[in-house]
Amino acid sequence: MPRGTRKEHLPSKTCATCGRPFTWRKKWAKVWDQVRYCSDRCRTRRQSASSSG
16 A cells, blocks of 8 residues: 655645745645745745845
8 A cells, every 4th residue: 555645635835936836845744824935045035025125
């Protein structure tokens, strides 16, 4: 019997900075509702872009 979940069955969101879709990761299990960015790069770029206006 196969273990785990296939990637196509995981929940996904769209990144608030780049607009690309990204899927659930195990390290985000407890904070999935607060996750808005696909990577640290998008998170830091979004913060610097909003503060330099």
